[in-house]
Amino acid sequence: MTRLHADELPIDAELVRRLVDHTFPSLAVLPLRPVAGSGSSNALFHLGEELVVRMPRQPGGGPGIVKESRWSPVVARHVGVAVPEVVGVGEPDRGYPEHWSITRWLPGDVASAAMNGSTELAVDLATFLTQLRSLAVPERPVSDELSSYRALPLVDLDPDFRELLEECAPLDVGIDLDDARRVWGLATDACSTTGLPTFLHGDLLAENLLLRDGRLAAVLDLGGLAVGDPTVDLVVAWEVLDAEGRAAFRRTLDVDDDTWMTARGWALLIALMTFAYYGETMPRRCADRLVMARAALAG
Known part of the structure; x- marks a missing residue:
C-alpha cells in the first residue's frame, strides 16, 4: 500500500x-x-x-x-x-x-474530470445536493461530529490559503498563482457569513462519484458530512462538468453570483491543498484538481 x-x-x-x-x-x-x-x-x-x-x-x-x-x-x-x-x-x-x-460494495464507474456532454449529470448532482440540504438540521447544538472546516465561511480560511500559496510557489503546479490570489480575493469578498446552516457532503469530488451510463448512481464517503455553509459542495462543477454542464448545474440549484464566486475560491483552495500535499503520491488526483483550478480561474 x-x-x-x-x-x-x-x-x-x-x-x-x-x-x-x-x-x-x-x-x-x-x-x-x-x-x-x-x-x-x-x-x-x-x-x-x-x-x-x-x-x-x-x-x-x-x-x-x-x-x-x-x-x-x-x-x-x-x-x-x-x-x-x-x-x-x-x-x-x-x-x-x-x-x-x-x-x-457499490458498483459503477468513477467520474473523471471535465466530462463532455455532462448536462444530465449536472442535473443529477444538483438534485442530490438539493435533497441533501433538505435534511433537517439537528435541533440540539451541532456537535463536533457534524463540524468541519469545510463547513466554515470561506473567508475564515484566508490564512490557510495564503500559506498554501507559499507552499506551492516553488512547485510547478500548472496555474498562475498571482491569478489564483486575485480570484481568491474576489471569492472572499463575495463570501456570506450569515447563511442558514444546512447539511453538506464536504468532499463532493470525482473520486467519490460513481456513474452508470453517464448518470449519477452513487455518492461515496460520508465521513466528511457536516452542517454549516454548504458552498464547498459546488466545487464539483469545476472538476467534473464541462461548461454546458456547469451552466445547467448552477441553473438547477439557482446559485446567485456571490455564492458562485465563493465556490470558485473553494475550488482553488482544495486544488492548492492537493498540489502541496499529494504532488508526488497521487498524480491522478492532482491532474483532476488542475482541471478544477483552471476552470475556476476561467470562471
Whole structure:
C-alpha cells in the first residue's frame, strides 16, 4: 500500500483479516484482497464480492467511520442515489487504534474530470445536493461530529490559503498563482457569513462519484458530512462538468453570483491543498484538481 501520510497507520491484509475474523466471525470464510486505487483517507479491501472493509489511514480517522455509520441511513432515505450502506463497525483492536467499517460494495464507474456532454449529470448532482440540504438540521447544538472546516465561511480560511500559496510557489503546479490570489480575493469578498446552516457532503469530488451510463448512481464517503455553509459542495462543477454542464448545474440549484464566486475560491483552495500535499503520491488526483483550478480561474 502506497504511503500517503507522514503519520500513516500500518495496515495490511494480514491485520485486516485478523480484525474481520475476530469481530465478524461469520465473514471469516470470505476472501480478502486490496482494492485497487484506495483513497487517501481510508485503505480499502474487498471482502468477498459484495463487501468492502474501510480502514482509516491516519490517527483520528475513526470518528468519520462512526459518523458515516450513524448518518448514512438518514441520508439514504432522502436522496435518490445510492450512498454507503454500513454493514458493521469494528472497534479499535489487535493493535489498530481506530474504528473501521464494512460496507456494501457499490458498483459503477468513477467520474473523471471535465466530462463532455455532462448536462444530465449536472442535473443529477444538483438534485442530490438539493435533497441533501433538505435534511433537517439537528435541533440540539451541532456537535463536533457534524463540524468541519469545510463547513466554515470561506473567508475564515484566508490564512490557510495564503500559506498554501507559499507552499506551492516553488512547485510547478500548472496555474498562475498571482491569478489564483486575485480570484481568491474576489471569492472572499463575495463570501456570506450569515447563511442558514444546512447539511453538506464536504468532499463532493470525482473520486467519490460513481456513474452508470453517464448518470449519477452513487455518492461515496460520508465521513466528511457536516452542517454549516454548504458552498464547498459546488466545487464539483469545476472538476467534473464541462461548461454546458456547469451552466445547467448552477441553473438547477439557482446559485446567485456571490455564492458562485465563493465556490470558485473553494475550488482553488482544495486544488492548492492537493498540489502541496499529494504532488508526488497521487498524480491522478492532482491532474483532476488542475482541471478544477483552471476552470475556476476561467470562471
